[in-house]
Amino acid sequence: MMNMNRLIVFSRTFRIGQRLLGCHARHAGKEELRLQQRRSIKTHSRHLAYAKDLFLGQVNKAEVFPYPEIGNDELEEIKQLVAPVEKFFSDDVDSAKIDREATIPPETLQGLKDLGLFGIMIPEEYGGLGLSNTIYARLNEIIALDGSIAVTLAAHQAIGLKGILIAGNEAQKQKYLPKLASGEHIAAFCLTEPGSGSDAASIQTRAILSEDGKHYLINGSKIWISNGGMADIMTVFARTEVEVDGVKKDKISAFIVERAFGGITNGKPEDKLGIRGSNTCELSFDNVPVPVENVIGEIGGGFKIAMNILNSGRFSMGSSCAGMIKKLIELTSEYATTRKQFNKSLSEFGMIQEKFAMMALNAFVMESMAYLTAGMMDRPGIPDCSLEAAMVKVFSSEGGWICVSEALQVLGGLGYTKNYPFERFVRDCRILPIFEGTNEILRMYIALTGMQYAGKILTGKIKEMKKGNIGLVIGMVSKKLRASLGASVDLGLTGKDGVVHPSLEDSAKKLEQNVSLFGSTVESLLYRYGKTIVDEQLVLKRVADVLIHIYAMTAVLSRASRSISIGLRNHDHEVLLANTFCNDAFFKNNYWMVQLQKHSPENNDANIKKIAKQVLENRAYICSHPLERTY
């Protein structure tokens, strides 16, 4: 443990150094040195992970406290960037028209390109803006005001060209990134095929090496490709035959495919509920010749690349949703304060007030989670934040959906008409829980990744317990007894070496209590289910929900503590929000964890499964009509 801590401190100093160095490098052009530095840091890659340790009932406070900050110059940079983008989105983007005509006008696209939004994360040496994840998240707050543009840009740079960025070789980067960064070429990510999106076995597109060994010929078709109709460069995943230990095996490989290679046709754009301006269509590949040098990474290594791309793109949804909700609050609060009913303005009604409080809370939590995660990702090395990013995505997509719908509710019937943008927000927002990995699948990922991690560590202990090791059992029982007698859990968030501001002490205590109970819950789940927990989706769902809320609590505590400490404007409001949210989440978590400790007949799981089984067997709602009679 000590060792680890030292390592963190070590890497921190490096980070600061690197940042300082980076600033100079930008001006002095010491690219070589900078790269060198980065590489040397990579070897000290982060092993600790905040979310994973929660499964063991530990708060790894060094990971999340203090709340990540950016340097002053970076902040300046953001401000300079954000202003024109904001101006562009408020003046030049007609979202209603994009939605109505289901296409983004070329002049709008050109404006986006001119702002450099097509290459936010592409390093400067390849012509991009070379911005960090944090700034990317900040820009997404504004971009998200138009769902279609947000999706188009995300498909381009969060997944479309990410493959080249993270796994491509220097030649590929040199060749493709500059044009992609300028927006001259638009990228798309072609993974999904008919069948299921997450099942690699459904990938039937095949790449066969030509006889001269210089080309791969790709055949197959892909569905639901964002930007499919306009993309010039595509990251395509296809099956290839690979020899592993003398046995020929089908493995997935990633290719950079240019539309100019020929043989690519796209279908009609899908007519969607929301994000109508984004182009989604089917792509088919007919003997598309791809030069061997266009293989990303090594042949057969496509699976890892796909997973990395998907895992890295999700964190920004938190800031996108937060940006959208902030906008919604502005739009609706004007209506709520001006409209009168019974000689009172709407804003005086408790139920309307509740909606605004909820929106503010959600925006605050999403923001906190998103920037905490982005900050973690911006640390040197290649920190594995996929778990945190998935949590941000699940929380913000669901919170966003509720907020949008409540905002519409404030306006009542007016919100339901096309005269107001709310219906469009509702439609656009509906995609969030679906794409970039459905929330169901992400919950599985969140819970199972943590379970796997905790299981590895706890296996020995659980086996001892199953054998009937008296000492361990007594230890467990006494721990539980102490907890039930109300002994407070101290995980070091407050008190002498505390990291949480005293005004948030209660909330921090709640978080600690939740974490400690979560640790023992996970242990008992592993004891009860072992590896068969994979099949207990209802259990895993609760595990994921608890973890998401614990992470959210952490994020708001960390953020609010920093805000008070450095005296940000309205930090008292932040404290209020943080305490409210923690209170709420504490109860929810406790409820879920109590359910997790029960057996399926008591927590309704057995019933839920039975109902679903009977309904699905008959493929219908099977109750007799209440007006039916038998005699």
Place this chain on the structure above:
Amino acid sequence: MKGSRCLHQLKSLRLLSHAGRLLPPAAAGNNGALFRPRSSSQLGGLQCAQREVLRHFHSSPACTKGQPARFLQEEDKTRDKSLVTHDDLFEQVAKEAKTKATFNKVIDVYTKGDIRRRGHVEFIYAALKKMPEFGVEKDLTVYNKLLDVFPKEVFVPRNFIQRMFNHYPRQQECGVQVLEQMENYGIMPNIETKVLLVQIFGEKTHPMRKYQRIMYWFPKFKHVNPFPIPEQLPEDPVDLARFSLTRMANDWDAKVTVYQLPCTDVTESGAEVTLPHIVGIQSPGQMEALAKHNPDRPVFVEGPFPLWMRKTCVYYYVLRADPTPPEEKIEEPYDPERCLSYPLQLDLDLDRDLGDDESFDVEDLDEGPVFAMCMTSQGDQATLNQWISGLQESNPILGQIPTLFRLGAGPRELQGVGDADSASRSWFPSHVQREEAHPGEEAEAVVEEEPRRSQGVKQ
């Protein structure tokens, strides 16, 4: 509330009709014999008549002894002048036609013929016995009509002693018997039945209790069968086969294919050739299992197996294989690169705790997969081969797998017909054993389970 109101209305209606029914013969007045008992009873005891002004039929047995006998005799004269039992009455009518109409006519003849309804218990028993013969055993209106034969009000107990003891036991038993037969055929009484029973026997009598019991249980059991068979099975053998195959497969995705429709052809030589129908069913799951079948191991066409549906028996054939031997069973290895989003398996050395093991210890007997089923009117190898070749279109692997025919004698045994040749050629039409379709007027009031079982056993 509704029921009682209805009861009330019906009651008053019935009283009216009683009066009406009594009036015509009396009003006709040309028959002295008919008129006499009325007047004699009036003469016999004026005070008595006044007291029993509502009880039309109940008259003092002593004073009317002579008259009804004469009346009966006179009635008999119109019917071949012989003493006929009620059985004969039905038999006489049966010579013409055994239908609901004639059955109703017999009841009408009886009720109109004898104002006192003499021997109505015997008549009802006889009628109950004859009902299946006339094909009205499932007809609620006929049962109600039969109950209507009972004289009203006479058997209603009027004081607590009568109520305590078995008042008119023979009549009550007969009433119970009517309900019993209804129950056996799964006929649910309706409100009219209840009104009749109240009028005949009164509340809280044995027939009423029986009625209440039926009304308690029948609705509860009405939908007890999760796989109900319709009252009326399809007539067309192809439709019947389609229906029974779907029923057996019980799979929403299973697809029925008609490989051949039945038709009759005349060959050049003039011989009539009847092509049998071939209807098969196969689900996508079965196709998948067949595609994975090891082509070195044969598949079998087996049958015929009987399937009973109500009173119809059909025969089906299956395409199946022996269970895969354990050494050939290969479990698909876990592919860690299968799921892009989350691990499909955890790499843990921990098993499920016993406390959470909710599975039952079931001894699994591997029976071998069934790949498809079919029904045909002609179960010879040539016909079934046609089915297999039809299947081959959607299951190309069948071309590589040896197919063995293991056909039993099947239906012949059940039929008990000696002629093997004719049986194998054309057993089907005779073998879709079917009894007359029954009038399904009260289909909604019919409870299916019990009678079906009893009928099946009888057969």
